[in-house]
Amino acid sequence: MLKLFTFAPGFGEISASPFSVKAICLLEMSGQAYTLNQKGDPRKAPKKKLPVLEHDGKIISDSDDIRDYLEMQFNVDFDAGLNxxxxxxxxxxxxxxxxxxxxxxxxxxxxxxxxxxxxxxxxxxxxxxxxxxxxxxxxxxxxxxxxxxxxxxxxxxxxxxxxxxxxxxxxxxxxxxxxxxxxxxxxxxxxxxxxxxxxxxxxxxxxxxxxxxxxxxxxxxxxxxxxxxxxxx
Ligand SMILES: N[C@@H](CCC(=O)N[C@@H](CS)C(=O)NCC(=O)O)C(=O)O
CATH class of the missing domain: 1.20.1050.10 (Glutathione S-transferase Yfyf (Class Pi); Chain A, domain 2)
Known part of the structure; x- marks a missing residue:
């Protein structure tokens, strides 16, 4: 199961962290089932930043790497149709x-x-x-x-x-x-x-x-x- 750790919602936004929002959108667009944990603590993250994705015992840090991981693992192309x-x-x-x-x-x-x-x-x-x-x-x-x-x-x-x-x-x-x-x-x-x-x-x-x-x-x-x-x- 995919588990996404992000910063909490804030100011009426789904997360007050742009990179957390981006990762949530990518997970949504990937069509994969995932759980969202918004109590993420950057101090516990490998690169001391959020978001972080957990999958099958692997930890993927950085929204860019999360994108790459989703594309490779699930054969997703977020830019499908683009030349x-x-x-x-x-x-x-x-x-x-x-x-x-x-x-x-x-x-x-x-x-x-x-x-x-x-x-x-x-x-x-x-x-x-x-x-x-x-x-x-x-x-x-x-x-x-x-x-x-x-x-x-x-x-x-x-x-x-x-x-x-x-x-x-x-x-x-x-x-x-x-x-x-x-x-x-x-x-x-x-x-x-x-x-x-x-x-x-x-x-x-x-x-x-x-x-x-x-x-x-x-x-x-x-x-x-x-x-x-x-x-x-
Ligand atoms: N390049 C990273 C940037 C992530 C990032 O800067 N996250 C910020 C929140 S938006 C963070 O975790 N800040 C905590 C800190 O710097 O201590 C990504 O794409 O995920």
Whole structure:
């Protein structure tokens, strides 16, 4: 049996972690039966990150490896029907969403004081109040150091939004008037992009990132469509 470990739901999203949402969508799209454990603990994961998939005693870390595993093990092709050029575009879009836009989400959530207060309550509300500040400040420091090291955290919120806006415009141009990025059916790139978009728009406080998404109504509609089609029913 396939067992997927992810971060918990948050802000009305199936998971407050884009990579967890992506993996859930891939499992759904694979058509395989699986169980979802949303109490995953990254400290116990081999690469100290979630999502993680367990199958037949094997542990598969990283949503990319989960995709590869599902494709190999169950003879699934998430990009069925795509030609070589479309597959190349798909890979680039996935990388843009996951290795660029994602870090603007991390910075928005963890670096900005006004947003961090909301994250602390949503993610760590279960930690006793007496020690919550101490424990969570350490976790926050790790996230801020990571996003500063990656580079996104060195830009102001406005600079980040301006950069991400160009990515969003590229995604909207690729989408055009299609239901999904490459046609009528979602493919692997939709799982990544929809997860990222919905994790931007679910945040309960106005952010420049969310504003950038809202400026593109076709993307807002697409993210909602993705939720209807790819999320568990
Ligand atoms: N490349 C990984 C990235 C996974 C990732 O960054 N997960 C984040 C949550 S969205 C995480 O586990 N963070 C915990 C930490 O860094 O301590 C994948 O595709 O699965």
């Amino acid at each position: 070589a050029e479309q597959r190349a575009v798909s890979r680039s879009i996935i990388r843009m969403a996951e290795e660029h836009i994602y870090f603007a989400i991390v910075s928005t959530r963890w670096q900005r004081d006004e947003n961090w207060a909301i994250i602390r309550e949503e993610f760590f509300g279960m930690i006793p109040r007496l020690v919550r500040k101490f424990v969570t400040n350490k976790i926050r420091k790790g996230a801020v150091t990571m996003v500063y090291g990656q580079g996104m955290g060195r830009h102001s919120e406005a600079e980040q939004a301006a950069r991400v806006s160009k990515d969003l415009a590229a995604i909207a141009a690729l989408l055009a008037d299609k239901p999904f990025l490459f046609g009528d059916k979602p493919t692997a790139a939709d799982a990544s992009v929809v997860a990222i978009l919905n994790n931007i728009t679910c945040f309960p406080r106005p952010t420049l990132l969310n504003e950038a998404v809202q400026k593109l109504p076709t993307l807002v509609a697409y993210a909602e469509r993705g939720k209807q089609v790819m999320y568990p029913k």
